[in-house]
Amino acid sequence: MSEWVIDAEALVKTYKMGEVEVHALRGVSLKVRPGEVLSIMGPSGSGKSTLMNLIGCLDRPSTGSYRLDGEQVSDLSDDELAEIRSRKVGFVFQSFNLLGRQTALANVELPMRYAGVARGRRQRATEALEAVGLGDRLRHRPNELSGGQQQRVAIARALVNSPSIVLADEPTGNLDSKSGDEVMRYLLGLNKDLGTTLVFVTHDPEIAARTKRIVRLFDGEIVEDK
């Protein structure tokens, strides 16, 4: 295993909105060790979503280099990025993003299908759901689950391929404080039990307070890293 799980050098991301160029990131460098837990904070428009997209390999930087788990990913093709995502990255979204017509089990199995896991998918998905305390909800569909439970299904889905990093984008944004707290406990528990690197993207100071390291972004640049 390499020294850094996230090793970003001078990431720049520029969008063209019509004639105007928008500089979403202006040279961000970030190094994260395996097993670290950090929050990326900043007001809207500070570039934290863009940074998350780059870290999660959903997008490529305009310039700069990015190594994920030792692999250079800043100039891969779309399908190569998809492959990296399926092996190394887990996502937890604010709005859960579960497939509404599929059972919890099928939702958790989805990443394994795309990763080409042929055998033992059901077994692994069941274990992942048990790990988030949903062993008795395997056959439920999202609309039969509470918000907190749905988010836990999403966590199980993020975990099931044993990724190097889990990216959580405002994971408690749509939840009441009690289930939000539960979700946080499960996420942090993962880090403790499995050593998964956790990156929160949030502007909730309470979440940030529970992480050891806080990176603050402003206008596309890192202004604080502690």
Next chain:
Amino acid sequence: MLSLLNFYEALDSLSSNKLRSALTVLGIVIGVGAVIGIMAVGAGAQNTITGQISSIGTNLLFVLRGGTEDIRNPKPLTIQDAEAIADPFAAPSVVGVAPVLQDTLELSYAGESTFAQSFGVTSSYNSVSNLALSEGEFVSEAHILGRAAVAVIGPDTAETLLGRREGVVGETIRIEGQPFRVIGLMTSRGGSGFGNQDNQVMVPLSTAQTRLMSRGRDRVDMIMVKASSPETVPSADLEIASILRTRHRTPIGSDDFTVFTQEDFLTTAGTITGVLTLFLGGIAGISLLVGGIGIMNIMLVSVTERTREIGLRKAVGARKRDILFQFLTESSLLSLAGGLIGIALGWGLSLIVGAIAAASDTDLTPSVTLDSVLLATLFSAAVGLFFGLYPAKRAADLEPVEALRYE
């Protein structure tokens, strides 16, 4: 990653909007149903026509006056031409010759009247054209010599005029107002509508010449020739041509007569029905195209509706081709389902047409051929793939970041 799971997922997604899927499928159902139905009726018609032509006789040749369009003043065919063709030394392949006069004449009996194809024939016509009688006798040499007013009629003619299909020998009917005694009744050869072979009347050639169909002296409209076997038809063709060229003194390459073989008629009839079937099938095919456009439309709507789902699938590792296959599976499933239901519909349609034809005494049995079923299945699957490709490509090319952000 084309698996059973993809199939189930597509099925699930399609059944989540049953009415929409059903309406989309309907377009294909109608298209395929129309194609199958029309092809079946076309094949039935072709069988009927082929059967009718074959029933006239298997090794027949027909000699008609006139060659290609630019032959001026073609000499008429005469009884003497027919006699020359009957010469066994000049035409060894020929076993029978029947000169024929032909017209459509009005028949009447006790206030009933009808029009029938009427032939002036010699006694040899009987054997040349494989005509069989269910009662009575055929025109004989004595009838020819005596210009007898006798007639052999078809079963449909008997039905129309006399109201029965048997026991008609001895009745006297009128042809163009002149009395003729019925001496024979033909057996049914099947046939319907235009050129019905069961609605015919035969009279002695000499009687026809003098009393019914005035032509020039010794002229005939057609000479029917029977070859000794189907294999000798081509040589009989050559022999007839050489005899007539000599007799009509025509320069080479400008025959003033035409010899048709049974084969020619079969080919021509097959071509005509084939073209008709193809033409109607093509029109039906257009509705299949419209159905395909319906699929494309619905798939585009579906892709837009499910943008977030696509974004999520990409985020958890779906490659372009995974998404492409997912949507292609759905569109192919739609069109394939439409194809299968359409085949059933077309089959049903052809059965109905067959039942209607049978009820109205028309000899037409539509037959759904394996070819048309395979063609329809393949074609509908191809329609689904083709019209599904663009929407699926659009889904596959969505940027994950954009798709996830889509509201």
